[in-house]
Amino acid sequence: MRVLKYAILGLLIKRPMTGYELAKEFNFELAEFWHASHSQIYPELKKLNDEGLVTYDIEISGDILEAKRYSITKEGELEFTQWLHKDEKIPKTQKDIFRLRMYFSNNLDPKTRIHLLENQRQQHLKRLNTLVKTSEQYPEVPDLYSDRFGDFVVLKGAIMRQENIIEWIDQCIGYIEAGAKNKP
Amino acid sequence: MRVLKYAILGLLIKRPMTGYELAKEFNFELAEFWHASHSQIYPELKKLNDEGLVTYDIEISGDILEAKRYSITKEGELEFTQWLHKDEKIPKTQKDIFRLRMYFSNNLDPKTRIHLLENQRQQHLKRLNTLVKTSEQYPEVPDLYSDRFGDFVVLKGAIMRQENIIEWIDQCIGYIEAGAKNKP
DNA sequence: AATCAACATGTAAATATTGACATGTAAGAT
DNA sequence: ATCTTACATGTCAATATTTACATGTTGATT
Numbered sequence: 001m002r003v004l005k006y007a008i009l010g011l012l013i014k015r016p017m018t019g020y021e022l023a024k025e026f027n028f029e030l031a032e033f034w035h036a037s038h039s040q041i042y043p044e045l046k047k048l049n050d051e052g053l054v055t056y057d058i059e060i061s062g063d064i065l066e067a068k069r070y071s072i073t074k075e076g077e078l079e080f081t082q083w084l085h086k087d088e089k090i091p092k093t094q095k096d097i098f099r100l101r102m103y104f105s106n107n108l109d110p111k112t113r114i115h116l117l118e119n120q121r122q123q124h125l126k127r128l129n130t131l132v133k134t135s136e137q138y139p140e141v142p143d144l145y146s147d148r149f150g151d152f153v154v155l156k157g158a159i160m161r162q163e164n165i166i167e168w169i170d171q172c173i174g175y176i177e178a179g180a181k182n183k184p
Numbered sequence: 185m186r187v188l189k190y191a192i193l194g195l196l197i198k199r200p201m202t203g204y205e206l207a208k209e210f211n212f213e214l215a216e217f218w219h220a221s222h223s224q225i226y227p228e229l230k231k232l233n234d235e236g237l238v239t240y241d242i243e244i245s246g247d248i249l250e251a252k253r254y255s256i257t258k259e260g261e262l263e264f265t266q267w268l269h270k271d272e273k274i275p276k277t278q279k280d281i282f283r284l285r286m287y288f289s290n291n292l293d294p295k296t297r298i299h300l301l302e303n304q305r306q307q308h309l310k311r312l313n314t315l316v317k318t319s320e321q322y323p324e325v326p327d328l329y330s331d332r333f334g335d336f337v338v339l340k341g342a343i344m345r346q347e348n349i350i351e352w353i354d355q356c357i358g359y360i361e362a363g364a365k366n367k368p
Numbered sequence: 369a370a371t372c373a374a375c376a377t378g379t380a381a382a383t384a385t386t387g388a389c390a391t392g393t394a395a396g397a398t
Numbered sequence: 399a400t401c402t403t404a405c406a407t408g409t410c411a412a413t414a415t416t417t418a419c420a421t422g423t424t425g426a427t428t
Contacts, residue, residue, distance in 0.1 A: 003281055004384085010288040020406050034284050035277040040385065042408055065393045067406060084291055087300060090307045093219040094278055097187055099341060100218050103334040104194040107268055110328060116271060123274045144294060144363035150287040153359060157283060157352045164348040168341045175337060179328035188414085204376050224415065226378055249423045251376060 004036055004044050005053075009080040012054060012072040014147050019045055019068065029151065032131070032158040045070055053079060102172065110180040114173055121169045128162035135159060188220055188228050189237075193264040196238060196256040198331050203229055203252065213335065216315070216342040229254055237263060286356065294364040298357055305353045312346040319343060 011017060011025055022045075023038040036044075045068075048054045053076035056068040072080070098120055105113050135155050142148035195201060195209055206229075207222040220228075229252075232238045237260035240252040256264070282304055289297050319339050326332035 033280040096217040
């Protein structure tokens with residue numbers, strides 16, 4: 001499906017970027033729903049260049065340090081826009097190792113289950129707080145055509161998802177505490 | 185990390201199964217948070233057998249059709265239990281192509297955005313209904329040590345997640361409708 | 369007798385992804 | 399001068415995952 005291809009093209013529509021900058025975007029702003037490391041990005045940029053969907057200019061910092069600043073081409077914009085318009089089947093599964101563990105949790109004593117859940121809760125709460133802090137940059141809904149709109153709605157979604165996960169964890173803890181009271 | 189290894193071991197603790205039956209589990213009961221197809225499962229079973237974590241007996245149906253029914257060994261149970269006890273770092277990212285699209289949605293006119301969102305909404309609602317129907321098998325919280333407990337909590341989580349996604353989609357539609365009213 | 373759905377097991381090729389290996393510069397602080 | 403952090407680009411090996419290829423049986427229905 002080559003989603004990374006479209007992720008990169010979409011980012012380059014905003015502004016020309018180096019591979020390094022793209023990697024930063026994938027590690028920060030987009031990190032809540034997409035990720036790629038530089039070892040994937042550099043080969044993909046090369047491929048996109050071969051396909052004529054991006055071009056680059058070489059920039060020199062200092063004396064010799066070269067950076068390739070990639071821009072999207074007309075063809076790239078066309079392909080990206082076509083992709084963006086497509087309806088999409090929801091994916092069969094969102095793999096989730098922790099839920100897999102919980103699926104098998106009857107093999108654990110209640111104490112261990114609660115320990116594992118509390119541990120996850122704490123980590124998710126931490127992430128939630130980070131997201132909420134980030135969302136303070138958006139006191140209002142950005143304009144529909146601003147590139148901050150997408151960031152805003154996705155951030156909202158990430159916050160809602162975190163809250164939902166924590167709610168689920170709390171319910172799980174509740175079930176276990178109630179069940180353990182009867183037969184400890 | 186070889187999560188499939190532990191997923192298979194965990195399933196085999198419940199009861200001995202053939203590769204075909206494992207594949208069915210991954211396509212039905214577990215499908216909301218894990219998935220694997222037979223082309224992954226058969227090689228993994230071979231590997232687990234080489235490692236002494238599972239064994240199999242050959243069953244004959246009819247005249248010649250052979251089926252390998254795999255069971256978990258003592259070593260397998262030990263490794264599985266050790267894995268199950270481990271705390272786990274929450275994953276960096278849950279890749280989500282639709283959210284990636286929404287992140288770039290400023291490149292679409294409001295009508296198209298709403299169309300894409302409604303399409304997703306419908307699909308997620310359909311899945312939610314299926315999940316709710318499945319959850320009717322659980323009028324009460326199963327016993328903590330029954331293997332139905334894990335299924336129950338994970339199913340609860342899947343329902344909550346679906347509801348949450350739909351809520352997010354509705355909010356997105358709301359933002360777009362409100363924004364489009366001002367500048368159509 | 370033919371057909372179909374479910375049972376059953378495998379391999380191969382292509383793609384996606386992660387983590388390690390590998391190298392070096394620029395700019396600012398100490 | 400030295401150190402540290404950020405900038406910058408790449409390859410390689412190992413896994414993980416999907417899709418297609420490949421084959422055949424069993425049991426029930428028509």
